[in-house]
Amino acid sequence: MMEDLAMHILEILMNSIKAGAKLITLKIRDSFNDDVIAFSIEDDGKGMDEEMVKKAADPFTTSRTTRRIGMGLAFMKGLAETCGGSFAIDSTVGKGTLVQASVQKLNIDTPDLGNLGEMMMESIQSDENIDYVLEYETDYGQFVFDTRVIKEELAGVSLLEPEILIWIKEYINQGIEQAKEDTRQ
Amino acid sequence: MKSLEDLKKMREAALKKVEMREGGKDYRVVVGMATCGIAAGARPVLNRLVEETATKDYNCVVTQTGCIGMCVYEPIVEVFGKDGEHTTYVHVDPEKAARILKEHIGEGKVVEEYTVEAAREGRGNI
Numbered sequence: 001m002m003e004d005l006a007m008h009i010l011e012i013l014m015n016s017i018k019a020g021a022k023l024i025t026l027k028i029r030d031s032f033n034d035d036v037i038a039f040s041i042e043d044d045g046k047g048m049d050e051e052m053v054k055k056a057a058d059p060f061t062t063s064r065t066t067r068r069i070g071m072g073l074a075f076m077k078g079l080a081e082t083c084g085g086s087f088a089i090d091s092t093v094g095k096g097t098l099v100q101a102s103v104q105k106l107n108i109d110t111p112d113l114g115n116l117g118e119m120m121m122e123s124i125q126s127d128e129n130i131d132y133v134l135e136y137e138t139d140y141g142q143f144v145f146d147t148r149v150i151k152e153e154l155a156g157v158s159l160l161e162p163e164i165l166i167w168i169k170e171y172i173n174q175g176i177e178q179a180k181e182d183t184r185q
Numbered sequence: 186m187k188s189l190e191d192l193k194k195m196r197e198a199a200l201k202k203v204e205m206r207e208g209g210k211d212y213r214v215v216v217g218m219a220t221c222g223i224a225a226g227a228r229p230v231l232n233r234l235v236e237e238t239a240t241k242d243y244n245c246v247v248t249q250t251g252c253i254g255m256c257v258y259e260p261i262v263e264v265f266g267k268d269g270e271h272t273t274y275v276h277v278d279p280e281k282a283a284r285i286l287k288e289h290i291g292e293g294k295v296v297e298e299y300t301v302e303a304a305r306e307g308r309g310n311i
Binding site: 077118121122125126134149150153154155158160162163164165166167170171174 | 186189191192193195196198199201207218228231232235236238241246247248249
């Protein structure tokens with residue numbers, strides 16, 4: 001189930017959705033030069049207090065009665081530790097949550113990045129009223145995707161039209177591939 | 186190459202379709218996307234449903250829901266008709282999903298052998 005980084009990130013996106021976020025910003029830096037894949041997920045949801053933040057990444061205190069998030073953060077923390085990276089949560093009640101994590105790009109335990117287009121499509125499909133900004137950056141280029149721009153272009157037509165969902169998936173994957181291309185050649 | 190320009194065309198096409206149909210789609214196809222569903226393989230099922238609906242223009246919307254309460258039968262796909270009737274398909278995989286769209290949405294025939302009733306009575310093809 002958690003075979004690639006996209007699935008780990010999707011779990012965190014689902015936390016943001018459950019926290020009532022209206023805007024979720026996902027930034028990914030994918031760099032050979034620095035041997036790092038770093039990502040941050042920032043939302044404007046209801047946030048967590050200090051005690052909850054402490055518990056959030058601990059799988060053994062996970063209980064649906066004490067907090068309404070799953071194992072996503074615990075898994076991501078474990079992944080970051082296994083793959084020579086870092087993990088941090090910063091949250092303010094009423095303002096939102098910022099989750100930052102990184103892994104070594106060339107670490108043997110680091111999974112594939114996975115299908116980010118599909119990940120975004122699934123997340124968008126679960127609630128089209130939430131807006132997303134995706135920023136993907138490599139050593140050579142950058143790709144930015146913003147659902148607010150898409151919605152403006154569509155002027156009232158739903159993002160949930162299947163043709164549009166597929167277009168979103170393909171557009172994101174195409175943009176990411178382009179950002180990966182070494183333009184120095 | 187995909188570009189933001191595509192969206193204008195897609196918007197017009199979507200509006201045209203709405204006009205032709207006069208008031209929405211006939212079917213609502215709902216996939217259980219809670220942890221139980223995803224663990225059982227609901228993600229590829231959802232993707233296939235969206236793809237098939239887009240390419241073959243089935244008269245339905247595809248949406249997600251949480252846990253339906255029958256985790257042992259996941260992945261579950263529910264089909265709701267316009268008149269409120271509904272069919273629950275269980276242990277769905279991408280191939281079964283494509284057949285459900287073709288026969289149920291396309292031709293109006295319930296795929297009996299994939300339903301929860303068939304699974305319960307042990308006569309299903311699951």
